Amino acid sequence: MNEKSSTFYVTTPIYYVNDKPHIGHAYTTIIADIFARYHRKIKGKENVFFLTGTDEHGSKVAESAKSHNLSPQKFTDNISEEYRKLWKNLDISYDEFFRTTDWRHEKIVQDYLQQLYDNGYIYKAKYKGLYCVGCEKFLSFDEIINDACIYHPNTALVEQEEENYFFKLKDFSLLVLDEIKKQSYKILPPEREKEILSKINGGINDISISRSGVSWGIPLPWDSSQTVYVWVDALLNYYSATKIYPNREKFWPPSLHLMAKDILWFHALVWESLLLANKIELPKIIFAHGFFTINGQKMSKSLGNIIDPNTLIEEYGSDATKYLLISSFSFGNDGDISLEKFKGKYNSDLANGIGNLVARVAKLCETSNFDNTNNTPVNNFSAEVVKWMNQYKPDEAIKSIWKLIADFDRDIGDDKPWKLESDKLKIKLHSYVGRILIIASDLEPFLPKTSDIISKIFNQKKIRKPDSIFPRK
Numbered sequence: 170m171n172e173k174s175s176t177f178y179v180t181t182p183i184y185y186v187n188d189k190p191h192i193g194h195a196y197t198t199i200i201a202d203i204f205a206r207y208h209r210k211i212k213g214k215e216n217v218f219f220l221t222g223t224d225e226h227g228s229k230v231a232e233s234a235k236s237h238n239l240s241p242q243k244f245t246d247n248i249s250e251e252y253r254k255l256w257k258n259l260d261i262s263y264d265e266f267f268r269t270t271d272w273r274h275e276k277i278v279q280d281y282l283q284q285l286y287d288n289g290y291i292y293k294a295k296y297k298g299l300y301c302v303g304c305e306k307f308l309s310f311d312e313i314i315n316d317a318c319i320y321h322p323n324t325a326l327v328e329q330e331e332e333n334y335f336f337k338l339k340d341f342s343l344l345v346l347d348e349i350k351k352q353s354y355k356i357l358p359p360e361r362e363k364e365i366l367s368k369i370n371g372g373i374n375d376i377s378i379s380r381s382g383v384s385w386g387i388p389l390p391w392d393s394s395q396t397v398y399v400w401v402d403a404l405l406n407y408y409s410a411t412k413i414y415p416n417r418e419k420f421w422p423p424s425l426h427l428m429a430k431d432i433l434w435f436h437a438l439v440w441e442s443l444l445l446a447n448k449i450e451l452p453k454i455i456f457a458h459g460f461f462t463i464n465g466q467k468m469s470k471s472l473g474n475i476i477d478p479n480t481l482i483e484e485y486g487s488d489a490t491k492y493l494l495i496s497s498f499s500f501g502n503d504g505d506i507s508l509e510k511f512k513g514k515y516n517s518d519l520a521n522g523i524g525n526l527v528a529r530v531a532k533l534c535e536t537s538n539f540d541n542t543n544n545t546p547v548n549n550f551s552a553e554v555v556k557w558m559n560q561y562k563p564d565e566a567i568k569s570i571w572k573l574i575a576d577f578d579r580d581i582g583d584d585k586p587w588k589l590e591s592d593k594l595k596i597k598l599h600s601y602v603g604r605i606l607i608i609a610s611d612l613e614p615f616l617p618k619t620s621d622i623i624s625k626i627f628n629q630k631k632i633r634k635p636d637s638i639f640p641r642k
């Protein structure tokens with residue numbers, strides 16, 4: 170295997186700091202964490218790079234800062250800190266936390282655009298259109314319903330006319346199309362790829378890559394009266410991260426960019442076009458997941474139904490929060506969640522499921538004074554877990570582990586080990602400990618703390634029944 174195919178570089182979007190983190194951000198980041206932990210176990214820690222961070226420029230951030238009576242820098246410092254706190258509480262194992270206000274990034278963005286400009290891929294033109302401050306972009310016709318943005322129905326659209334610099338997106342989109350056809354670059358799930366292909370085939374306009382009158386941004390190197398469009402600034406983070414942190418250059422190109430489907434367009438086409446224009450290798454996989462609804466309703470500030478991930482972590486702990494979010498619906502589709510459903514699932518799958526199994530097996534070992542000296546350490550994943558992770562279906566992978574748990578529970582009932590005589594019981598318990606260590610190993614990317622606790626319990630010489638690992642709620 171060459172060095173490139175043995176490295177794994179996974180990213181979340183860098184989250185926009187105009188507001189605090191919500192459960193959607195937590196979801197994407199948990200999935201990225203799962204892939205990072207999974208590949209660390211297979212490829213070794215030094216061959217995995219997990220990047221997350223915050224997107225900190227643009228007029229919307231400047232406005233939010235103003236409404237809080239803070240300077241944009243102070244405001245972004247505060248919100249990006251909230252993200253880091255949340256990732257700590259959620260036990261997210263990112264390697265670097267990126268901020269677009271990092272001066273090293275600003276320099277790379279300027280150099281990158283200068284190169285495009287020098288090669289004639291950027292030109293100046295007038296632009297008039299309806300701008301959504303929520304999306305930070307001019308909207309196309311299919312993005313406007315009832316005179317409002319499809320994603321921000323409560324944000325008034327602004328008619329703007331500007332003289333901006335444009336990038337020749339139209340030309341490069343055809344090259345991206347070739348890469349998709351060659352499958353050297355893939356968009357998942359497949360229905361999202363179809364969506365992008367039909368949009369490209371429907372005709373693409375060039376995109377403006379600068380703004381006049383937005384001072385909170387990176388100045389264009391050849392015309393400081395304009396700043397870099399916040400989306401271009403943000404997309405380049407994936408690239409500049411491999412340049413500004415030590416020993417990260419070997420991770421290019423990214424293995425997996427994760428995001429929610431509303432920002433797929435920029436990630437699946439604009440980003441690749443910018444890369445191809447400067448002759449840089451494309452990312453391998455773009456994966457766009459679905460949206461949450463909460464009790465059947467869209468999550469929104471005005472409905473007051475936004476779930477703060479910190480509330481879930483306080484109630485259930487980081488592992489259970491991860492489990493509840495990823496197992497609630499299939500990765501890639503939309504899904505509905507509710508706090509009531511979480512409680513039910515916590516009790517059935519965690520307290521009665523894995524929690525009960527651990528207690529049951531440990532108790533059997535303890536009461537029969539089982540001598541646990543020669544169990545075999547497990548350092549790999551079950552075939553089912555590997556199969557689903559290779560298909561980018563972490564929710565199916567976790568389901569396959571819960572099937573192992575259910576089968577194991579059923580087998581204990583069938584075996585009735587408490588009726589076995591001492592020699593047969595020893596053999597049985599030895600196989601039980603082996604099975605539970607396999608489950609612990611499989612759980613490592615998904616429920617890292619639980620995995621660790623189970624391994625510790627069943628690697629003791631004399632196994633003792635622990636306190637409940639998931640107390641009933």
Ligand SMILES: [Zn+2]
Binds near residue numbers: 302320
């Ligand atoms: Zn919008």
